[in-house]
Amino acid sequence: MSAVPFTRHDYAARMARVVEEGRAAGLDGVLITPGPDLYWVTGYQPTAITERLTMLFLTTDREPTLLVPTLERPDAEAAVGAGATTLADWTDGADPFAAAGAMLRPDGTYGISDNAWALHLLGLQAALPGTAYHSLTHRLPMLRAVKDGNELARLEAAGAAADAAYGEILGVRFSGRKETDVARDLAELLRSFGHERVDFTVVGSGPNGANPHHEAGDRVIEVGDCVVLDFGGLRDGYGSDTSRTVCVGEPTAEIREVHEVVRLAQQAGVDAVRPGIACQEVDRAARRVITDAGYGEQFIHRTGHGIGTTTHEPPYMIEGEELPLVPGMCFSVEPGVYLTGRFGVRIEDIVTVTAGGGRRFNNTDRALQVVA
């Protein structure tokens, strides 16, 4: 079962929304570069993201124009959303910023993709010194945050695939194998359940679990280890990201206790989700449970991040983020406790905001599971 394709109409509607939201935010236009923004708004993903300028101009004063290197033009033309733009190209040796500058007002104020290259931003700033630029994270943070029905269906399917992978991994052997062996199993499972790309397969056993960004290493997993599993990637272009923490053999009382604190914190974070509350309230709800249990200093990251065509995007569930939740937003709720040198626990689901509150896209058992 594969996803319903996005149509040229879908992409044209997104482009119009970008221009309108930009105008409302005081922007004369939005400059979109290869990566998740361009993929979202056109379906176009250049083979490689390189030093050659590719930029979509979504401005208030002209039709959408996609500027590409001449030799990538055939690929761009093949993208569904490119049909909703005027294609322009520049040839090796020509000045791409002269071509780009012609699309812009010399005194204009523009939004630009977060991951646009500094090389390209500096080129625009030099070509048009009177222009001003703002990152989309700061000026239009929620541009891709509210998903439409087709996007929600893809995220739900990605979550279900990740859940299926978790179900299978509980049955594989952990003890006596390296973290990288289990990570490889997870990657294969994600692919076998329809992911076209695997972005991360964290297997943090024992003390490695206390480093929240540990991926997987040569450590041989032992009986008694607490193991953080955190894995995801893209299925039909949309992300999965889920974490569960398991125990190899019977857990100690301390592991049980910490796991239960994190489980309750995660539940509190999900329970806090409803339209209109500030993102930071989700963080506060989860953090309060951990702080009250005495582990506040050991919860060293934000509670969650948005997900869509990337696995890390706005909205962020973090203290200080006052933007309100809106139905259709999707993000992780993933509190953790990290006891340096010993073990870590993290539990994570993707949650979408509905009128009635949060709805999870990950639904595997959150109780502490024992593996072999």
Next chain:
Amino acid sequence: MSAVPFTRHDYAARMARVVEEGRAAGLDGVLITPGPDLYWVTGYQPTAITERLTMLFLTTDREPTLLVPTLERPDAEAAVGAGATTLADWTDGADPFAAAGAMLRPDGTYGISDNAWALHLLGLQAALPGTAYHSLTHRLPMLRAVKDGNELARLEAAGAAADAAYGEILGVRFSGRKETDVARDLAELLRSFGHERVDFTVVGSGPNGANPHHEAGDRVIEVGDCVVLDFGGLRDGYGSDTSRTVCVGEPTAEIREVHEVVRLAQQAGVDAVRPGIACQEVDRAARRVITDAGYGEQFIHRTGHGIGTTTHEPPYMIEGEELPLVPGMCFSVEPGVYLTGRFGVRIEDIVTVTAGGGRRFNNTDRALQVVA
């Protein structure tokens, strides 16, 4: 046989060279972000390149300082080159640009990695409005261009592995299979010959070969097709990139003619390589052969690009590039002719500059090969 590891001393020497070359170019320092620059100068490659600021400050007025998100600090500490820096971190919720700003002079002029995120450059510009920034491509284009002995050995090994893959692919069946099938074979061969990453496996059969950036598609290869193969990736962190054009069954006289023009153009490009000549002379030498043969309009890209920890970096062999070749530089020489709707031919080797002229890292037969 694996590569000799780079030492902390190697990385410290590179950092010192960055500061010195920056000073000579009028810079108060160079700001390095995750990607090929950071990998080259520290060996550190964050698990994911995200919106969280990671930046290495190589400035004239302080010791090298690597600023990382707190939760990625253990990974950063594990990198060999990080031992030659002072590590600093910032925690989710704090302002990374306040931390970054403290490393910079309020009126300073800095170089910044080409692929630094616009989000981060705009953050620095807002925090310190008196600072000025220049891309490394414009201000220090040759920073990574001259390779040391260990780097040359890695590039040579990567080229030999790509050559071995080409040798094997000549023996596989082409006709009746999809381009993507042959591409998969190429990727597996590159991995089997020691590549840890495959970046591209172009299989452009018949009319698809006339699009220089076509990757590989569902087209079934037929007898009589001219097929462009262009493949590469990273082996021990350094790139391979080679192209050969083969014919499925006996070639027509036209295919033979075009192939011979490209072969002679490629040889002329390599023959032009010697210390002190401008990069554009390599382009001119190759282009002249193609233009004289009447195919000038069908050679629609530059003749080559540098290679190292990326497969596309300065120096570029392109009209207008007047920077001189220096021994130790490594780049592709890859002229092509593209007959839209019909077929294309490209021949590519990686070449290094020696005192005596160009030396190839790809040494497979450049004559037109017939495959089955």
